[in-house]
Amino acid sequence: MTLSGQAGGQAEAQALPGWRDSVAFAADVFEQLRAQTKGEDGIQRPSYGAGEDAAHALMGRLGISLGMEHSIDDAGNLHLTLAGAQREQDRWITGSHLDAVPDGGNFDGAAGVVAGLAVVHALRAAGRTLQRDLTVIGFRAEEGSSWFRGQHKSHFGSRALLGQLGAAEMREALSVVDGRTLWEHIERAGFRPDRIKTGLTHLQTARVHAFVELHIEQGPLLVDSGIPVGIVKGIRGTLRGRNCRTLGEYAHSGAVPRESRHDALFATAELAVALENEWERWLADQRDSVCTMGRFSTDPKRHSLTKVPGEVQFSIDFRTLEAPLLNEARTFLVDAATQISARRGVAIELGSLDISPPSLMDTRLQARLRECANALDIPAVMMASGAGHDAANFSEAGVPTAMIFVRNDHGSHNPHEAMDMADFSLGTRVLAEFLMSPSPW
Numbered sequence: 001m002t003l004s005g006q007a008g009g010q011a012e013a014q015a016l017p018g019w020r021d022s023v024a025f026a027a028d029v030f031e032q033l034r035a036q037t038k039g040e041d042g043i044q045r046p047s048y049g050a051g052e053d054a055a056h057a058l059m060g061r062l063g064i065s066l067g068m069e070h071s072i073d074d075a076g077n078l079h080l081t082l083a084g085a086q087r088e089q090d091r092w093i094t095g096s097h098l099d100a101v102p103d104g105g106n107f108d109g110a111a112g113v114v115a116g117l118a119v120v121h122a123l124r125a126a127g128r129t130l131q132r133d134l135t136v137i138g139f140r141a142e143e144g145s146s147w148f149r150g151q152h153k154s155h156f157g158s159r160a161l162l163g164q165l166g167a168a169e170m171r172e173a174l175s176v177v178d179g180r181t182l183w184e185h186i187e188r189a190g191f192r193p194d195r196i197k198t199g200l201t202h203l204q205t206a207r208v209h210a211f212v213e214l215h216i217e218q219g220p221l222l223v224d225s226g227i228p229v230g231i232v233k234g235i236r237g238t239l240r241g242r243n244c245r246t247l248g249e250y251a252h253s254g255a256v257p258r259e260s261r262h263d264a265l266f267a268t269a270e271l272a273v274a275l276e277n278e279w280e281r282w283l284a285d286q287r288d289s290v291c292t293m294g295r296f297s298t299d300p301k302r303h304s305l306t307k308v309p310g311e312v313q314f315s316i317d318f319r320t321l322e323a324p325l326l327n328e329a330r331t332f333l334v335d336a337a338t339q340i341s342a343r344r345g346v347a348i349e350l351g352s353l354d355i356s357p358p359s360l361m362d363t364r365l366q367a368r369l370r371e372c373a374n375a376l377d378i379p380a381v382m383m384a385s386g387a388g389h390d391a392a393n394f395s396e397a398g399v400p401t402a403m404i405f406v407r408n409d410h411g412s413h414n415p416h417e418a419m420d421m422a423d424f425s426l427g428t429r430v431l432a433e434f435l436m437s438p439s440p441w
Helices: 005-013 019-037 050-065 110-126 156-161 167-172 182-188 221-225 264-284 323-344 363-375 390-396 421-436
Strands: 069-072 078-082 091-097 134-139 208-216 229-235 237-247 290-292 311-320 347-349 353-356 380-385 401-406
Touching: 019 050, 019 110, 019 421, 050 069, 050 078, 050 110, 050 134, 078 110, 091 110, 091 390, 091 421, 110 134, 110 208, 110 421, 134 156, 156 390, 167 182, 208 390, 208 421, 221 229, 221 380, 229 363, 229 390, 229 421, 237 264, 237 323, 264 290, 264 311, 264 323, 264 347, 311 323, 323 347, 323 353, 363 380, 363 401, 363 421, 380 401, 390 401, 401 421
Parallel strands: 091 134, 091 208, 208 401, 229 380
Antiparallel strands: 069 078, 078 134, 229 401, 237 311, 237 347, 237 353, 290 311
16 A cells, blocks of 8 residues: 655655665665575574574674674574663663564564664664664564464563573473474574573663564554554453363264254354354454454364264464453353353363463553654554564563554565555654654653
């Protein structure tokens, strides 16, 4: 979707001197990144794999070429720092992850790191110095859920940096590629899981002024509304049933009448319909929520055209910005599963329904981002993030946190991501203005 001439033109007029050169620099970085990590069916940057290594190496070289200080922490996160005028002050941090889901797109995560480098490129070209240090971080393994199975919270790189990743989790997360543990993958990549488990970090959170993450939007709201930039109010919390199942009885599909069946599939389908109906009621009451049953299957070794299904495996992923609604949803699911099980003579086992609370963005930072967008005549809208991000971990650690979304067509987690560089320019310009302006506190 194209930008309005007024928004694009006024933003260009007020941009840093040489801003177009900095956007061209960013476009070239994206092309280098694509060329170095493209596979047959999409981008290949597996967590703690070769593609992620290549992306980190590229960003490291570029940061050094821009005169930034370079370091790597015990989890392999890349830290690139532009010195500020008053280095004793608490620092700005921006950045995002550099891994990608299997057969993913080129912009998910990487846009946040490239945006940080583009801001540095523009500042240096204009001879500008920020008041405080700016560190651009390329995180490892944010997409850990795609590359490691088991009970874990993903976002391994940022959580390791913040002292939130323990030894047990590193040993329980198993690679979908080779079955090795996350601990082994971190070690084989040349980093120090033995130091991560102690809680020692490369960063003093008390010395961080704020963390601001730029990211492509992974849904259609900005595209549908014709607005190039989003300012994130918060990251939805989750209620997740990862390993749910319904147990009934296998039976002959032609010989057993309905009243004698214990059909696991119809019971699970009834639960799905009940959940969707309740979701519609929540939405009608203006309650922020999204709901998915992402896995729903019978056992391929046992199912048959002529069998009544005796077992169904499924998952539940419910998300909302409202913390109380997570508990309401869990209560609803447990009650509905109990009633359906009793009525149909099956056992619906929801297992552990894990809750992760919402991560709300700092209201002062949201307000300042709105002011920056308005000053540049860049259309921006307040919105929720339905996807998880490294920013949530910074918010959990008590760091003032904000997010900027950039319009992106064709969704995300697929090779067809279509962020336009004009939109990237506008979102990154808001980031630059924010970092150059006086702090809201």
